[in-house]
Amino acid sequence: MNNLKMVFAIMAIVFLGIVVLPYSVSLFTGQHTWYELSEGYGSKCVKCHADIYGELKESANHSSLDGDIGDVSGEECYVCHRANESITYANASTDTGGQQAHAASTIGCGYCHLNKTVADLYDAPLAGGFGLVSGLSDDTGANASHYTFVTQSRDANILQNESESCVACHTTTIVKINFNVTTEATIEVNNSYTETESYWNITSITPSNYTNYTEVK
Amino acid sequence: MKKMKGKVIALFATLAFILVFVSSINVVTLFQGSHEIKDITSPGNDILCKDCHERIYNELLPENSSIHENFNCEECHRLQKTADERTITHATSNSTGWYSGNESHACYTPRCLDCHGGTATYNPSTDRWETTYHNDTGEIKHAPVARAFNESPPEYGTDYSAHKQFVKQSSSDFDMSVGENEACIACHTNYSIEIEYSYFWNIEYTLNNWDFGNSFRYNGTRYNTSSKSESGAKHEFINTSDINCISCHKNIYDALVTGTDGGTNEDFLTHSPIEIYTSGDHMSDWDTDNPWGHYRYHYIPAPATNRAIWVNNSYCYKCHNVNKYANDNHADSTTYNLTNVTDDTNSTLVHCAEALTCQTCHGSEKTKKVKNNPDFHQHSGHTGTGFVDTIANTYARTFHGDICMGCHEAALHPSSGQCDDCHKHGRVNVYIESEPSGYAENT
Numbered sequence: 188m189n190n191l192k193m194v195f196a197i198m199a200i201v202f203l204g205i206v207v208l209p210y211s212v213s214l215f216t217g218q219h220t221w222y223e224l225s226e227g228y229g230s231k232c233v234k235c236h237a238d239i240y241g242e243l244k245e246s247a248n249h250s251s252l253d254g255d256i257g258d259v260s261g262e263e264c265y266v267c268h269r270a271n272e273s274i275t276y277a278n279a280s281t282d283t284g285g286q287q288a289h290a291a292s293t294i295g296c297g298y299c300h301l302n303k304t305v306a307d308l309y310d311a312p313l314a315g316g317f318g319l320v321s322g323l324s325d326d327t328g329a330n331a332s333h334y335t336f337v338t339q340s341r342d343a344n345i346l347q348n349e350s351e352s353c354v355a356c357h358t359t360t361i362v363k364i365n366f367n368v369t370t371e372a373t374i375e376v377n378n379s380y381t382e383t384e385s386y387w388n389i390t391s392i393t394p395s396n397y398t399n400y401t402e403v404k
Numbered sequence: 405m406k407k408m409k410g411k412v413i414a415l416f417a418t419l420a421f422i423l424v425f426v427s428s429i430n431v432v433t434l435f436q437g438s439h440e441i442k443d444i445t446s447p448g449n450d451i452l453c454k455d456c457h458e459r460i461y462n463e464l465l466p467e468n469s470s471i472h473e474n475f476n477c478e479e480c481h482r483l484q485k486t487a488d489e490r491t492i493t494h495a496t497s498n499s500t501g502w503y504s505g506n507e508s509h510a511c512y513t514p515r516c517l518d519c520h521g522g523t524a525t526y527n528p529s530t531d532r533w534e535t536t537y538h539n540d541t542g543e544i545k546h547a548p549v550a551r552a553f554n555e556s557p558p559e560y561g562t563d564y565s566a567h568k569q570f571v572k573q574s575s576s577d578f579d580m581s582v583g584e585n586e587a588c589i590a591c592h593t594n595y596s597i598e599i600e601y602s603y604f605w606n607i608e609y610t611l612n613n614w615d616f617g618n619s620f621r622y623n624g625t626r627y628n629t630s631s632k633s634e635s636g637a638k639h640e641f642i643n644t645s646d647i648n649c650i651s652c653h654k655n656i657y658d659a660l661v662t663g664t665d666g667g668t669n670e671d672f673l674t675h676s677p678i679e680i681y682t683s684g685d686h687m688s689d690w691d692t693d694n695p696w697g698h699y700r701y702h703y704i705p706a707p708a709t710n711r712a713i714w715v716n717n718s719y720c721y722k723c724h725n726v727n728k729y730a731n732d733n734h735a736d737s738t739t740y741n742l743t744n745v746t747d748d749t750n751s752t753l754v755h756c757a758e759a760l761t762c763q764t765c766h767g768s769e770k771t772k773k774v775k776n777n778p779d780f781h782q783h784s785g786h787t788g789t790g791f792v793d794t795i796a797n798t799y800a801r802t803f804h805g806d807i808c809m810g811c812h813e814a815a816l817h818p819s820s821g822q823c824d825d826c827h828k829h830g831r832v833n834v835y836i837e838s839e840p841s842g843y844a845e846n847t
Contacts, residue, residue: 247443316505330512359437370636371596378603385800
């Protein structure tokens with residue numbers, strides 16, 4: 188019985204030796220199978236960014252940026268992420284090595300939506316009403332309630348430029364907002380007078396008695 | 405043995421986790437959902453304000469807000485044309501295409517006068533003067549006009565509006581809110597307000613034959629604070645009828661209701677001329693009517709407990725908005741000839757309250773000009789002398805009321821033997837403090 192087991196074990200080792208020994212094993216399977224980049228980049232983006240691919244499939248906009256309406260292939264990715272004309276991307280077709288970026292660059296929403304020239308190229312709607320659109324003289328933003336949100340987003344450095352504010356409203360991203368608002372104002376009213384003339388004068392209006400609360404979108 | 409087994413399990417679990425993590429080919433986007441763009445193609449606003457502003461949404465609910473409770477956010481914050489015909493272009497997308505916003509993107513911060521200002525017309529069906537604006541859908545809507553303040557800035561109507569300076573300076577000097585909204589919000593919402601007033605402490609003068617000479621003096625500075633303490637919510641709008649004058653003018657209320665304890669002598673309360681005793685001897689059994697032949701208009705009769713009840717908005721309107729008081733109290737209109745009194749005032753030209761002095765109603769050309777009391781015919785007082793006009797023309801308006809009240813609240817005046825000094829010869833020394841004290845001596 189023991190001898191029989193021993194025979195089988197030896198046969199197995201020999202068999203494995205026959206199969207394995209002529210080859211060395213690559214660390215990552217497939218790492219020497221190269222893509223043909225001229226076929227497009229899209230599917231390659233999806234390989235790593237399947238979550239974004241999933242979002243884009245559900246998205247009301249940007250899902251047909253590649254011109255293919257009704258199908259999200261991943262080709263849409265580089266319409267935005269290789270759109271920046273000031274960046275030289277790596278490009279096999281033109282035998283160009285990347286400079287500021289290789290495959291993709293991060294991009295702010297405003298690159299297309301706050302620039303009339305670029306927006307016209309892509310037929311992208313302009314985000315007017317903040318006084319930030321270049322090339323749109325009527326865009327004063329004189330009364331925009333969210334102006335400070337947009338402009339201060341530029342200081343946040345999480346996403347590019349003011350994109351935090353865009354994403355907050357225009358996407359399904361969960362947003363938690365901690366508000367700190369005034370509930371009272373202190374008004375100083377002074378009666379200025381001489382013997383013959385007098386008038387009331389507001390010398391200050393100061394918001395006070397702040398309260399905190401949180402909203403979750 | 406058990407310990408060893410646990411360690412082996414933990415080791416395998418860790419290895420399994422690492423294996424799963426490493427073998428995953430996905431990286432995770434910074435903000436989940438940031439590539440899932442919302443559909444904004446419907447004619448309305450597709451990005452719900454409530455998602456980020458639920459607290460304000462709740463403030464506007466009918467149980468919290470008496471006005472605007474039937475409005476959605478867009479009614480005000482995405483209106484298309486203001487009452488003074490300014491167009492507000494918001495970013496929008498609909499079946500005809502997309503439109504970039506100009507003055508605003510998603511929402512704009514309106515001035516209250518964007519709906520309540522501008523030209524007003526009378527609407528018989530609602531019995532009110534109304535302005536016209538175009539709401540978020542372009543529908544023509546009407547709003548009650550903010551009388552006087554609807555007139556083009558920086559005028560805001562006539563200087564007779566008591567709160568004009570507040571509105572004007574809110575617009576020009578302060579940027580807590582857009583435009584003049586600080587003033588609107590202060591009165592018309594549950595936003596809390598604390599007002600710190602400063603004004604003169606007292607005045608004194610010596611009257612001799614109805615002449616002040618050079619005796620008039622004002623002294624000191626009084627600091628007084630009134631608090632309108634509410635929920636603090638700027639989107640909880642309150643009915644105009646529920647705006648309480650006393651909230652912001654507690655010093656006046658205190659002068660009227662409490663004043664300074666006069667003990668057994670007459671009470672001396674500024675703003676509330678002498679109380680009327682309806683029983684007692686000849687000297688204190690004062691008439692309940694007056695020289696104009698009707699019951700005293702703005703007196704508060706004894707007992708003193710009446711004051712806390714009688715001093716209310718309606719009492720304020722008796723002087724500060726005669727037109728409104730007359731409209732609200734038709735019976736009184738006849739009794740007090742309020743149609744003519746209204747004409748004597750400027751109450752039809754003001755927002756809610758008129759900045760006035762005693763002369764406004766009791767000047768020499770007015771319906772209620774000073775008359776001698778027929779019950780005291782031997783005492784001519786300052787009947788027909790234009791004495792009130794002289795005060796109005798000589799001294800700063802802030803002193804007018806206290807100059808008059810220095811005598812007319814009676815105060816610590818002698819109980820007998822010196823009637824002619826004051827009531828005939830116009831000879832008296834007066835010391836009177838400003839509100840809320842109102843303490844006065846006239847000897």
